[in-house]
Amino acid sequence: xxxxxxxxxxxGGPAGLTAAIYLARARLKTLVVDNAxxxxxxxxxxxxxxxxxxxxVSGAGxxxxxxxxxxxxxxxxxxxxxxxxxxxxxxxxxxxxxxEGVFTAPVVVLATGGVPRTLGLESESRFKGRxxxxxxxxxxxxxxxxxxxxxxxGNSALEEAVSLTKYATKVTIVHEFDHFQAHPWxxxxxxxxxxxxxxxxxRVDGFAGGEKLEGVITTDKTxxxxxxxxxxxxxxxxGYTPNTAWLKGQVTLNERGEIPVDESLATNIPGVFAAGDAxxxxxxxxxxxxxxxxxxxxAAADYLARNQIQA
Amino acid sequence: xxxxxxxxxxxxxxxxxxxxxxxxxxxxxxxxxxxCIPVYGVMESLEAKYPDVEFFDMEFDSPIGMKTIRSLPExxxxxxxxxxxxxRDGKVVAATSSIQSKxxxxxxxxxxxx
Numbered sequence: 321x322x323x324x325x326x327x328x329x330x331x332g333g334p335a336g337l338t339a340a341i342y343l344a345r346a347r348l349k350t351l352v353v354d355n356a357x358x359x360x361x362x363x364x365x366x367x368x369x370x371x372x373x374x375x376x377v378s379g380a381g382x383x384x385x386x387x388x389x390x391x392x393x394x395x396x397x398x399x400x401x402x403x404x405x406x407x408x409x410x411x412x413x414x415x416x417x418x419x420e421g422v423f424t425a426p427v428v429v430l431a432t433g434g435v436p437r438t439l440g441l442e443s444e445s446r447f448k449g450r451x452x453x454x455x456x457x458x459x460x461x462x463x464x465x466x467x468x469x470x471x472x473x474g475n476s477a478l479e480e481a482v483s484l485t486k487y488a489t490k491v492t493i494v495h496e497f498d499h500f501q502a503h504p505w506x507x508x509x510x511x512x513x514x515x516x517x518x519x520x521x522x523r524v525d526g527f528a529g530g531e532k533l534e535g536v537i538t539t540d541k542t543x544x545x546x547x548x549x550x551x552x553x554x555x556x557x558x559g560y561t562p563n564t565a566w567l568k569g570q571v572t573l574n575e576r577g578e579i580p581v582d583e584s585l586a587t588n589i590p591g592v593f594a595a596g597d598a599x600x601x602x603x604x605x606x607x608x609x610x611x612x613x614x615x616x617x618x619a620a621a622d623y624l625a626r627n628q629i630q631a
Numbered sequence: 632x633x634x635x636x637x638x639x640x641x642x643x644x645x646x647x648x649x650x651x652x653x654x655x656x657x658x659x660x661x662x663x664x665x666x667c668i669p670v671y672g673v674m675e676s677l678e679a680k681y682p683d684v685e686f687f688d689m690e691f692d693s694p695i696g697m698k699t700i701r702s703l704p705e706x707x708x709x710x711x712x713x714x715x716x717x718x719r720d721g722k723v724v725a726a727t728s729s730i731q732s733k734x735x736x737x738x739x740x741x742x743x744x745x
Contacts, residue, residue: 356733357672364665380668400676400733419680449711449728458666459729462710531708553710 321421325351325396327620328415328423330406331431331563332399333360334606335596337386338613339429339620344393346621351396351423353415358399359383360433361560361597362606366457371606382606408570408592426627427591427620430567430579431613434560434597434604439471443527444556451533452554456480459553460487468553469494469536471524477557478506484555485515492549494519494538519549527554562598574600584619585612593620634663635671637678637688646689646699653721655744657736660689660700661713666730667691670713673733677740684744717743 327343329336332354343350357363365379374382391397402418413428436454438444444452453459460483468488470481473495479502481491493510498521500507510516522538528548529535535548562577572588574580578601579587579594587594595612597604632639640646640658649656659674661667674686689696691712700706703723706714711729717739718724724743727735 357669359668363668366665378663379665380663400673402733450708451710453711453729455664455666455712455730458662458664458712459710532710 323351323421323423325349325423325425326624327351327427327429327617328353328413328425329395329429329431330354330415331360331429331433331596331598332358332387332397333431333433333596333609334362334383334386335433335609335613335616336360336429336431337383337390338610339431339595339617340390340395340397340613341386341393342614342617343429343621344390344395346617347394348621348624350390350394351398351425352390353398353401353403353417353423355401355403356399358387358397361436364436364455365606366455368606403566406570408589411591413591427593427623429613429616429620430564430571430587430592430594430598431596431609431616432563432567432598433609435563436556437559437561439524439556439558441524441526447527447529447533447554450531451529451552452527452556454556456484456555459555460484463488463553465489466552467550468492468555469549469551470555470557471495471536472557472559473497473500473502474557474559475502475506478502478510480555480557481516482509482513485513488553489515491516492519492551493517494522494524494536494549496522496524496541560597560604564598584622585616586619586623591620591623593623633661633671633688633690635688636675637671637686640687640689640699641695643695643698646695649685649687650718650721654685654718655683656685656687656718657715657740657744658687658689658700658718659713659715660696661691664712666711667713670715670731670736673731673736676733677736681740681744684740719744 326348329352362379362383404416406415464487467490525537539546593616595616596609705726709728
């Protein structure tokens with residue numbers, strides 16, 4: 321099946337869904353495509369407590385509302401899409417999805433978000449779900465009465481380390497630098513918790529164990545001393561990386577893989593805009609993604625109007 | 632009951648009948664949490680593509696989960712949600728712990744259940 325749209329939004333997280341809400345509400349025929357679950361990283365958030373206008377909501381719940389809003393205005397949404405091919409060059413952009421067809425549009429909003437960063441170690445994948453976890457609220461209770469390690473030095477690492485002391489008898493925070501990136505209040509909260517200890521300036525070399533994780537191997541970056549920290553659990557909170565590797569060669573990326581944009585969130589390709597965590601920006605929050613989605617949609621609509629293009 | 636569009640395994644008898652029948656099945660045993668929801672979504676998206684495989688969910692914290700998937704030898708070393716088990720000919724042919732991508736699930740289905 322071939323179908324032409326006014327706009328294709330690549331990515332179904334808060335930025336993409338917001339863009340879809342604005343585009344569809346402007347009566348522009350809009351398609352949202354995501355190669356994973358609609359909602360993006362919001363789905364990975366147990367509770368969203370700082371989204372204005374909403375007191376408490378799960379990340380998945382918030383994403384579900386955004387998706388409903390987008391579809392209520394007429395946007396079509398395809399999740400878990402197997403994208404076979406795409407071409408952003410030229411006035412008509414093209415995307416081919418397995419089992420769905422070929423879709424074209426004069427404008428595309430890239431809202432491909434980010435993916436959790438991993439250490440990339442072979443032993444990391446071996447012990448995933450057997451001691452290594454990326455979600456304290458999901459897996460914390462598996463480690464009741466046990467010793468664990470938290471890897472990372474940002475807000476997530478520090479906050480989750482504190483929350484994991486509800487279960488674990490001892491939490492060792494392992495960080496690659498000699499200082500934390502987390503806010504001072506998060507560091508203070510962790511430092512005053514007697515169940516938490518700190519190993520700074522460490523490189524994680526691997527994970528040890530048999531059927532299950534038994535230890536985390538680290539090397540002190542100053543002294544070169546290698547130790548195995550006994551631990552049945554290791555929680556990784558080492559940030560996110562832009563989900564843009566697959567766009568390389570089609571749109572300009574910086575050295576960190578982020579998409580450079582101008583004030584209206586236009587990329588280097590006419591008709592292609594970028595919003596959310598995939599673009600160059602300092603603060604990555606649901607609220608900033610939503611703002612990006614709004615700006616990108618309005619700029620895309622303006623681009624269509626100026627060029628008098630409509631499906 | 633989990634809020635998914637998958638079929639639910641809501642009794643031990645239902646699980647045992649499924650095993651005895653020898654049918655091909657994938658069962659995701661989890662909660663409505665950040666690591667589980669994406670896996671339910673993956674399974675939902677694959678139902679049409681694998682018509683001879685049945686896709687189910689099961690509540691991790693229920694007695695059913697405790698007496699079935701959580702007590703299997705194949706999940707003994709698991710400590711990451713969800714626990715996903717693949718059945719064929721009355722046997723567990725694959726089992727995974729924690730979040731899985733669509734590509735990872737497809738690889739198992741293609742290798743073990745097709």
